[in-house]
């Protein structure tokens with residue numbers, strides 16, 4: 001349930017609009033691909049680029065501070081702690097780190113679904129080169145994996161050590177019940193690794209309460225950052241139990257003192273933080289510090305309510321004679337991704353038609369994927385609904 005958080009009031013909408021002056025008159029419905037940079041992120045990036053051009057100040061303390069802020073605010077968005085977070089170049093690095101951390105052995109198996117984004121699918125497939133079996137489970141008819149189906153698979157395959165799944169499916173918006181999947185996974189002695197990229201930033205999450213083991217996700221979609229930065233969260237039990245498979249000089253907490261690098265050996269940090277092996281993405285972490293703090297301030301409950309109100313409006317106004325809504329809109333599984341298909345004509349024709357009307361969306365797996373976020377306005381959805389009315393199949 002969304003709780004009692006009201007959606008945004010007009011002054012807040014005004015403040016949000018002011019952060020995106022470059023979107024122009026387009027109706028942007030493509031946050032599931034790439035989120036636009038808000039002004040506050042752009043300003044933070046411009047500042048570090050200015051500094052790097054002039055090199056007239058020592059940027060180390062500010063970078064370390066931005067890293068700490070980015071880890072702390074990201075942790076808050078997912079219900080974790082800053083010391084359980086590491087910042088990586090992309091989701092795939094996070095997933096690879098998770099698989100390496102869990103030290104799978106030849107003869108072990110990993111479960112994914114047959115509808116996974118390639119980031120997870122290929123990282124899992126790579127494991128087969130080391131004698132690890134990948135069990136690809138067909139999703140249930142409504143487009144995701146239910147706990148009962150997972151239980152049947154795990155019962156039949158005692159060698160499974162990891163279940164790896166997207167929180168929200170990229171192609172139909174199905175949101176998995178992480179808590180139910182975690183319970184089954186743990187009951188069979190396996191770990192739950194989650195690709196969170198399509199959900200984090202759209203609604204509240206409490207990784208520890210949901211008993212997720214590892215969560216990874218890039219920040220250039222719903223977290224409105226430049227590409228090239230992701231986060232990984234790891235459960236404290238695993239941080240205690242396993243040593244990070246990677247480490248480097250930046251796995252050390254230098255406390256912004258870089259003048260005595262030959263000094264006595266210092267301890268490694270632990271968990272995903274230890275996998276921050278080298279020099280950070282200076283621009284990216286500054287942007288993430290800004291956007292993640294902003295999302296915390298706006299409130300994920302409020303963000304979710306806003307987006308769901310927009311999608312309810314779209315769903316209610318969708319002409320079911322002409323369009324098929326692909327996404328599961330039940331409270332348990334809905335997300336900020338809404339996919340639809342024309343009953344006559346092709347999804348690519350509909351996408352072209354929407355583009356002509358200034359609406360930005362993409363086609364994924366035979367459906368038009370619409371992905372609004374908190375900057376999306378009610379008038380944007382009205383424009384979309386009107387454009388759908390005017391669609392003439394070829």
Ligand SMILES: Cc1ncc(COP(=O)(O)O)c(C=O)c1O
Nearest residue numbers: 090091092117119166170197218
């Ligand atoms: C579910 C999902 N996982 C991962 C990615 C991207 O992975 P990476 O950050 O490794 O490029 C995307 C989209 O780009 C996605 O939709």
